[in-house]
Amino acid sequence: MADEAxxxxxxxEGLLLTIKPDVGEWPEIATKVAERIDEQRAFFKGARMxxxxxxxxxxxxxxDSMKAVLTNREIxxxxxxxxxxxxxxxARNFGLETTLITHNDEQLETTPVNPEEAGLPGIVxxxxxxxxxxxxxxxxxxxxxxxxxxxxxxxxxxVFVWGKLxxxxxxxxxxxxxxxxxxxxxxxxxxxxxxYVTVSPEDKRRKPRPEIASVxxxxxxxxxxxx
Amino acid sequence: xxxxxxxVTSGKGGVGKTTTTANLAAAFAMLGxxxxxxxxxxxxxxxxxxLGLESRIVYDIVDVVEGRCKPRQALIRHKYLPELYxxxxxxxxxxxxxxxxxxxxxxxxxxxxxxxxxxxxxAGIERGFRNAIAPADEVLIVTxxxxxxxxxxxxxxxxxxxxxxxxxxxxxxxxxxxxxxxRGEMLSADDIxxxxxxxxxxxxPDDENVLIAGNKGTPDPNSKAGQAFxxxxxxxxxxxxxxxxxxxxxxxxxxxxxxxxG
Numbered sequence: 001m002a003d004e005a006x007x008x009x010x011x012x013e014g015l016l017l018t019i020k021p022d023v024g025e026w027p028e029i030a031t032k033v034a035e036r037i038d039e040q041r042a043f044f045k046g047a048r049m050x051x052x053x054x055x056x057x058x059x060x061x062x063x064d065s066m067k068a069v070l071t072n073r074e075i076x077x078x079x080x081x082x083x084x085x086x087x088x089x090x091a092r093n094f095g096l097e098t099t100l101i102t103h104n105d106e107q108l109e110t111t112p113v114n115p116e117e118a119g120l121p122g123i124v125x126x127x128x129x130x131x132x133x134x135x136x137x138x139x140x141x142x143x144x145x146x147x148x149x150x151x152x153x154x155x156x157x158x159v160f161v162w163g164k165l166x167x168x169x170x171x172x173x174x175x176x177x178x179x180x181x182x183x184x185x186x187x188x189x190x191x192x193x194x195x196y197v198t199v200s201p202e203d204k205r206r207k208p209r210p211e212i213a214s215v216x217x218x219x220x221x222x223x224x225x226x227x
Numbered sequence: 228x229x230x231x232x233x234x235v236t237s238g239k240g241g242v243g244k245t246t247t248t249a250n251l252a253a254a255f256a257m258l259g260x261x262x263x264x265x266x267x268x269x270x271x272x273x274x275x276x277x278l279g280l281e282s283r284i285v286y287d288i289v290d291v292v293e294g295r296c297k298p299r300q301a302l303i304r305h306k307y308l309p310e311l312y313x314x315x316x317x318x319x320x321x322x323x324x325x326x327x328x329x330x331x332x333x334x335x336x337x338x339x340x341x342x343x344x345x346x347x348x349x350a351g352i353e354r355g356f357r358n359a360i361a362p363a364d365e366v367l368i369v370t371x372x373x374x375x376x377x378x379x380x381x382x383x384x385x386x387x388x389x390x391x392x393x394x395x396x397x398x399x400x401x402x403x404x405x406x407x408x409x410r411g412e413m414l415s416a417d418d419i420x421x422x423x424x425x426x427x428x429x430x431x432p433d434d435e436n437v438l439i440a441g442n443k444g445t446p447d448p449n450s451k452a453g454q455a456f457x458x459x460x461x462x463x464x465x466x467x468x469x470x471x472x473x474x475x476x477x478x479x480x481x482x483x484x485x486x487x488x489g
Contacts, residue, residue, distance in 0.1 A: 060389045086391075093389060128424065130385030131378050148381050148422060166422075 006032055013100055014048035014078075021054035026062045034069045041073060050079040050100055058087040063094060078138065095123055095135030095153075120157040129153070129167065138174070149189055155179070161186075164208065168192075177215045186211035186222055196220045228261065230341040232334055233463070234363035235399075238379030240350030242371045243401040246437055248347040249277040250453060251367075253446035254460035256310035260342040263302065263312045265334070267359040268349035269324055272316035278305060279444020280313055289317035292329045298336045307445065312341075322354040327361030334362035343463075352386060360387070365395045367428065371402050372414040377422055384423055397428040399459065404433045429459035430470065 005023040009016055019029055037044045049070060058066075063080070070077050080091035080098060088098050122140030131150030135141055140157035143165075151167035153159050158179045159171045165183035170192040172179030177194040185208035187200045193213065198220040210225035235248045248264055255262040265288065266274035275281045286301040291314065298314070305311035314333075317324060334344060348359030360366065366387060370380040380398075387396055400416055407413035416430055436450035447453045458468045 059391075127388075130388070131381040133385055146424070150378055150381065 005029060006036065008036065011050070011100070013050060015044075015075075016050050016052060016100075018052045019054070019056065021056035026058065026065070030062075030066050030069050033066065034073070037070075037073050037075065045074045048076045048078050050081065050097075051077060052081040053084075053087060055083045056087065057084045058082065058090055060090040060093060063087070063090045067094065076136065078136070092123075092125075095125060095137050095141065097123075097137075122157065128163070131167075147183075147188075158182070179214075181213040182210070182225075184208065184210050186213060191220060193220055228339055228342060230263070230338045230344045231463075232338070232344045232346065232362050232364045233367055234267075234346040234348055234359050234365075235367045235369060236348035236356060236359060236383060237350065237369040237376070238352060238383040239370075239376045242369050242376050243431070244350075244369050245273045245277055245347050246441060247367065247369050247399055247401065247431075247456070248274060248345050249441070250437070250446045250456035251460055251463075252278075252311050252343075252345050253308060253448060254453075254457040255343050255345075256305070256308040257448055257457070258460060258464070259310065260464075261310050261312075261340065262343040262345065263314065263337055263341045265314045265344065265346045266316035267325075267330065267346050267355060269316045269355065269358075270318065270321045271349065272318050274347050275303075275313060275315045276444060277441045278311070278313055278446075280305065280315070281444075284315050287315045287317040288333065289320050289324045291333050292325050298333050299340070322349065322358065325358050327357050330358045331362040352382060356383075356386075360390070360394070363394055365397070367397055367399050368423075368425070369399045369401050370419060370423075372400060372404075372408070372419065374414070377414065377419050381423055384425055396425045398423060398425050399429050399431065400427070401431045402433045403430050428462050429455055431455045 004020065006017065006019045006029060017033065067077050078097055079100060080087065080096050081100065082088055091098050120139035122142055123137050124142045124144065125135060126144040128145035129135060129143060129147045129151035131148055133151045136154045138156035140160065141153050141155040142160045144162045146163040147153060147161055147165045147167040147169070149166045154170045154173045156174045157171065157176065159169050159181045161183035164185040165188050167188060168190045169181055169188050171181045172194040175194050179193055181191060181193065191198050191213055193215050196215055196219060211222045212225060213220055213222040235244050237244050252262045252264045264274055266272050269289065275284060280303050283303050286296040288301065290296050291298050291301050301314045302312040303315065337344060346359050346363065349355035368380050368383055370376045384396060387394055400419055404413055408415045416427060420427055432451050432455060434450050434452035436447050437452045440447035440450065448457060461468045
């Protein structure tokens with residue numbers, strides 16, 4: 001049952017799936033990963049997983065297929081480690097971390113250097129997120145571009161969009177009700193902060209304006225930046 | 228000659244990929260260019276019907292790929308347009324009968340003989356789409372002024388942006404009803420470009436002659452739509468062809484915005 005091509009072990013940050021860089025084709029590996037998880041599906045369910053592929057070149061679509069295998073089994077892929085720049089680019093395109101160094105809350109609390117500077121890390125994506133694209137990050141997410149309908153952002157922290165936000169967005173996904181969502185044009189299909197949900201008002205002729213959405217008195221409120 | 232290979236795709240089905248391919252090919256042929264269409268919609272072939280060549284099929288793309296004939300032997304010459312050729316899809320097989328590498332190989336062998344090779348992509352984002360874009364130098368994305376068609380086009384643009392080849396993409400908006408746009412009942416070209424943010428190469432008016440011509444198997448160059456397709460062909464050949472009034476989206480303001488590339 002031990003398979004030389006891949007191994008899964010527990011690490012401090014969750015699970016680490018290691019795939020040998022030189023053994024097997026990607027579709028077979030994806031199948032093997034699926035089989036391995038299915039053997040103990042309940043155990044893996046809800047887990048956070050990092051993926052180490054060594055020097056293997058994993059293209060965007062290949063990474064997408066692996067993400068799908070994991071997502072279908074309710075496993076969150078959050079990081080990809082590789083020495084291949086192509087692989088790392090693909091990982092960043094999905095908004096994944098490319099290092100295992102996490103800035104979790106404990107760390108922040110144990111090193112309170114200056115309260116004003118303490119905060120979650122974020123990722124910056126300098127392109128438009130189109131339909132079908134999903135960005136997940138435990139920290140903040142900053143998009144320099146639009147977020148089109150059908151794209152989604154799920155962030156542990158806040159979401160900042162320097163562009164039009166029309167897709168789905170979930171800020172404070174781990175329960176942080178202080179998270180906010182800002183956009184130059186805030187018109188998401190659905191907007192969630194922590195456990196609250198709202199949709200954009202149907203107002204087609206409105207003028208685009210920068211807005212910031214936050215939770216106030218138990219519901220999500222959007223306020224124009226220049227009000 | 229080294230052909231320019233243009234793949235026509237859309238994501239959504241029924242928006243007019245095959246119609247666009249056939250009409251563009253006819254337009255290129257009428258402009259004196261040697262052009263080959265390849266139907267990549269294996270299992271659901273249509274392009275031969277629209278071009279009126281169904282009865283002449285001997286070999287298809289799968290025959291070429293599986294070595295039963297040379298690419299040149301599978302070429303079917305059009306009845307009235309001697310510059311226009313077709314390699315039909317196989318009807319009794321499916322998309323997995325051909326791989327992206329094999330598609331690229333077939334097209335490579337045809338390149339020296341043509342000015343343009345147009346590949347008609349199947350709907351979807353799976354194998355058939357991958358096959359169709361594998362040999363491409365550039366891509367035409369066809370959409371309709373409908374939210375669902377635009378949504379799917381956006382997905383396709385995203386997939387092509389993630390492709391390392393960075394293929395140039397241009398947008399064809401098909402089946403536009405100018406009066407509906409004017410009344411604000413239909414998405415305008417500006418609305419669509421606002422979402423997709425890729426460059427526009429043509430707007431095709433809704434025209435029942437396209438359907439009639441398709442059923443007859445002879446693209447109609449004199450219809451309004453036929454003229455719009457010819458304009459696209461000329462733009463692809465590098466000519467500056469202004470967007471005419473009929474193609475216009477809504478108002479003066481949007482026209483000015485387009486002139487300034489906004």
